[in-house]
Amino acid sequence: MARKILLEHAHVAGIEGYDVYRKMGGYRSVEKALKTMTPEEVVDEVKRSGLRGRGGAGFPTGMKWSFLAKPEGIPRYLLCNADESEPGTFKDRYLMEKIPHLLVEGMVTSSFALGVHTAYIYIRGEYKWIVKILEKAIAEAYAHGWLGENILGTGYSLDLYVSPGGGAYICGEETALIESLEGKRGNPRIKPPFPAVKGLWQSPTVVNNVETLATVPAIVNEGGEAYAEIGVGRSTGTKLISACGNLNKPGVYEIEMGVPVEEFIFSDEYCGGIPDGKRFKACVPGGSSVPILPADLMLKTAKGEDRVMTYESLSDGGFVSGTMLGSGGFIVFDEDQCIVRNTYTYARFYHHESCGQCSPCREGTGWMEKVLHRLEYGHGREHDLDLLVDISKKIEGNTICPLGDAAAWPVAAAIRHFREEFEWHVRYPQEALVRNYGLGRLEHYYGAVGV
Amino acid sequence: MLKVTIDGIETQVKSGTTILQAARQIATEHPEHSHVVPPAMCYYTPLEGSGGKCRTCIVRVSQGSEKDPRPMPKPVASCQTQVMDGMVVENTTNPDLLAARKSVVELLLINHPLDCPVCDQAGECHLQDLAFEHGAAETRYEEERRTFERIDIGSHIQLHMTRCILCYRCVYTANQLTDERVHGVLFRGDRAEIGTYIEQAIDNDFSGNVIDVCPVGALTDKTFRFRSRVWFTRPFDAHRACDKCCGKAVLWMAGDEVLRVTARKDAFDEVEEFICNECRFDHKVKDDWTVEGPRTINRHSVISANKYKAKDKTVV
Numbered sequence: 026m027a028r029k030i031l032l033e034h035a036h037v038a039g040i041e042g043y044d045v046y047r048k049m050g051g052y053r054s055v056e057k058a059l060k061t062m063t064p065e066e067v068v069d070e071v072k073r074s075g076l077r078g079r080g081g082a083g084f085p086t087g088m089k090w091s092f093l094a095k096p097e098g099i100p101r102y103l104l105c106n107a108d109e110s111e112p113g114t115f116k117d118r119y120l121m122e123k124i125p126h127l128l129v130e131g132m133v134t135s136s137f138a139l140g141v142h143t144a145y146i147y148i149r150g151e152y153k154w155i156v157k158i159l160e161k162a163i164a165e166a167y168a169h170g171w172l173g174e175n176i177l178g179t180g181y182s183l184d185l186y187v188s189p190g191g192g193a194y195i196c197g198e199e200t201a202l203i204e205s206l207e208g209k210r211g212n213p214r215i216k217p218p219f220p221a222v223k224g225l226w227q228s229p230t231v232v233n234n235v236e237t238l239a240t241v242p243a244i245v246n247e248g249g250e251a252y253a254e255i256g257v258g259r260s261t262g263t264k265l266i267s268a269c270g271n272l273n274k275p276g277v278y279e280i281e282m283g284v285p286v287e288e289f290i291f292s293d294e295y296c297g298g299i300p301d302g303k304r305f306k307a308c309v310p311g312g313s314s315v316p317i318l319p320a321d322l323m324l325k326t327a328k329g330e331d332r333v334m335t336y337e338s339l340s341d342g343g344f345v346s347g348t349m350l351g352s353g354g355f356i357v358f359d360e361d362q363c364i365v366r367n368t369y370t371y372a373r374f375y376h377h378e379s380c381g382q383c384s385p386c387r388e389g390t391g392w393m394e395k396v397l398h399r400l401e402y403g404h405g406r407e408h409d410l411d412l413l414v415d416i417s418k419k420i421e422g423n424t425i426c427p428l429g430d431a432a433a434w435p436v437a438a439a440i441r442h443f444r445e446e447f448e449w450h451v452r453y454p455q456e457a458l459v460r461n462y463g464l465g466r467l468e469h470y471y472g473a474v475g476v
Numbered sequence: 477m478l479k480v481t482i483d484g485i486e487t488q489v490k491s492g493t494t495i496l497q498a499a500r501q502i503a504t505e506h507p508e509h510s511h512v513v514p515p516a517m518c519y520y521t522p523l524e525g526s527g528g529k530c531r532t533c534i535v536r537v538s539q540g541s542e543k544d545p546r547p548m549p550k551p552v553a554s555c556q557t558q559v560m561d562g563m564v565v566e567n568t569t570n571p572d573l574l575a576a577r578k579s580v581v582e583l584l585l586i587n588h589p590l591d592c593p594v595c596d597q598a599g600e601c602h603l604q605d606l607a608f609e610h611g612a613a614e615t616r617y618e619e620e621r622r623t624f625e626r627i628d629i630g631s632h633i634q635l636h637m638t639r640c641i642l643c644y645r646c647v648y649t650a651n652q653l654t655d656e657r658v659h660g661v662l663f664r665g666d667r668a669e670i671g672t673y674i675e676q677a678i679d680n681d682f683s684g685n686v687i688d689v690c691p692v693g694a695l696t697d698k699t700f701r702f703r704s705r706v707w708f709t710r711p712f713d714a715h716r717a718c719d720k721c722c723g724k725a726v727l728w729m730a731g732d733e734v735l736r737v738t739a740r741k742d743a744f745d746e747v748e749e750f751i752c753n754e755c756r757f758d759h760k761v762k763d764d765w766t767v768e769g770p771r772t773i774n775r776h777s778v779i780s781a782n783k784y785k786a787k788d789k790t791v792v
């Protein structure tokens with residue numbers, strides 16, 4: 026069995042409540058950090074751990090923390106990004122629902138390290154019930170002196186608030202999150218300045234993912250080096266993976282970085298293979314925004330090495346034969362799944378969620394969706410495929426925030442790896458329309474819309 | 477001072493200057509080099525926070541700085557990117573960049589009709605210039621475009637969202653000139669719309685300025701709308717004693733008739749000083765003004781061609 030750090034006690038009955046959490050060793054990291062360490066020592070421990078942000082980009086957390094500007098007399102903020110809107114990603118929700126105190130503890134310890142006295146959990150509005158769970162945990166933490174004035178008599182004070190968003194994917198982008206938290210429209214800001222210099226209310230701010238912050242207690246308790254020993258190379262520690270799609274055992278798994286992709290999909294310890302003995306066709310391993318790969322490239326890199334679950338291995342081959350670990354939303358497709366339909370669905374999502382500030386993303390995502398809609402509903406033309414690739418290139422790299430890239434990559438990758446399937450849609454539109462991929466006819470899903 | 481070279485023309489700029497401003501500085505000092513100035517649809521110097529959105533001002537940085545001579549991997553928005561010492565920029569001299577700009581123009585034109593023959597902004601429209609310089613004769617976009625009913629914003633201003641390119645300039649203008657938030661953006665993506673709070677008028681003495689800042693024909697002056705094409709009018713600098721604003725304006729006249737009053741704009745089509753609604757809408761009579769003399773429009777535009785001279789003599 027793989028080592029577990031985040032979900033070690035997830036199975037313990039009552040772990041969502043304060044008493045059980047504390048009995049299992051909870052809040053030790055706060056005690057250790059506040060009583061025996063300086064903030065700089067905590068930052069150094071996190072640096073040593075090699076922890077990389079779990080929100081998708083994989084930026085080293087310790088380094089991000091050390092960028093935080095510390096001007097005199099101006100408050101600093103820590104924001105927990107619990108927006109979790111990437112399709113296919115549902116790991117933070119599991120963590121917050123099961124062990125809310127782990128996030129609270131992580132935020133107290135991290136806030137201490139960063140010299141922060143006010144911290145927020147920005148959570149997507151759809152996670153209504155988790156807001157209540159978190160608020161209860163926070164109230165318990167206040168009641169037991171882990172939050173509020175003069176924590177453990179050390180003179181350190183911290184207030185922690187939960188702030189639900191309106192449920193927009195773009196509000197997960199850190200600067201849009203800040204705008205939203207300030208009560209404004211969730212439009213990403215132009216960088217620089219980066220949040221570390223000017224973030225919430227123009228003050229220095231760190232934005233971290235739920236999983237990132239929940240990992241900090243273990244690093245403080247066991248030491249950064251012990252954490253860095255887990256994993257492979259620059260991908261240290263464990264990672265939560267939310268696995269879904271055609272799997273016998275979809276769910277949230279904590280893996281040690283470096284598990285072979287094949288083992289993750291097929292072994293009984295993890296996803297248990299593909300249902301009904303069907304073949305493995307394709308996978309999107311890091312949430313819907315990362316490039317899709319066909320089965321052979323998902324299991325082996327272009328060099329013929331086993332693909333393993335690390336940042337480096339998954340991105341090996343760049344965007345030609347590689348993909349990204351992203352946020353760990355692992356989506357598996359069996360042989361019956363239609364890549365065109367899936368690409369259309371993703372395109373619909375990104376079009377819907379584009380904030381509309383920059384012209385390439387605003388207009389390009391809509392255009393891509395419409396072309397894919399045509400292909401999906403049997404009106405595709407030969408030139409549509411090149412047109413799609415061209416539009417995706419016009420968006421990629423030309424926008425304020427990475428949502429533009431997130432919209433462009435899945436389309437470009439799907440056409441790169443599954444071009445024949447798209448061509449088949451163009452050539453046999455009637456068959457494409459009534460294809461039955463074990464899911465029933467299209468109309469069943471979309472009603473008569475556009476058919 | 478920092479050294480920057482744009483399209484082979486070298487200049488010195490203060491630290492903190494953006495590439496766009498540096499290019500404008502070159503063009504101001506040496507009008508013969510005005511080709512170094514990238515187009516700008518959303519950036520507007522007097523409007524705090526503007527820029528970065530439309531992506532028409534993208535340039536290629538072929539050398540980041542003297543210290544780090546590597547080229548930047550992607551085109552950058554010149555209105556938001558600060559000059560580094562020794563930076564080398566390509567605006568019109570790089571075919572790849574021109575192709576990228578053409579891409580942006582193609583995308584901007586998806587939901588903007590090229591109805592220049594009937595649009596009130598014709599002759600003063602930046603998108604028209606861009607489409608002319610970078611556009612393609614045929615569109616590849618075959619889908620349905622967005623359509624809207626026209627909206628009256630108060631008695632003087634009309635919004636036609638079909639032409640809006642969501643540059644946010646009017647939003648920043650309203651935010652910076654009014655205390656209450658009555659004008660902003662609703663919805664997301666290509667469904668986004670300029671909204672006035674429950675279609676209220678922007679009840680502010682300076683609301684008319686949103687017309688001047690709009691780079692396309694989405695916000696129009698109802699007291700002028702379709703009464704003439706701009707190139708059939710003659711601009712005159714004029715002033716009047718006003719207790720609300722600077723009172724310095726441009727009268728757009730046909731013969732002795734004042735067809736339109738606007739703020740004065742510089743060579744980059746940005747207003748020099750905002751004017752109040754009273755000057756703009758209520759004093760459309762020549763006698764209300766002290767006319768200073770004809771105004772030369774330096775920037776490249778059909779207005780400067782100004783072929784219509786028939787009634788010149790009757791004026792002033």
Ligand SMILES: Cc1cc2nc3c(=O)[nH]c(=O)nc-3n(C[C@H](O)[C@H](O)[C@H](O)COP(=O)(O)O)c2cc1C
Nearest residue numbers: 078079080106108109110197198199233234237427
């Ligand atoms: C469009 C978009 C959506 C994002 N959504 C999320 C999200 O839901 N949760 C998250 O943690 N990070 C999200 N991110 C990444 C954040 O901007 C940011 O990088 C992250 O929260 C940093 O935390 P980390 O350093 O702990 O990874 C998103 C980024 C983009 C561009």
Ligand code: SF4
Nearest residue numbers: 380381382383386424
């Ligand atoms: S890339 Fe898309 S989501 Fe991001 S700022 Fe631009 S329009 Fe908004």
Ligand code: SF4
Nearest residue numbers: 640641643644646690
């Ligand atoms: S109405 Fe005009 S100024 Fe306002 S956002 Fe649209 S194009 Fe820009």
Ligand code: FES
Nearest residue numbers: 528530531533555
């Ligand atoms: S003018 Fe620079 S992005 Fe619009």
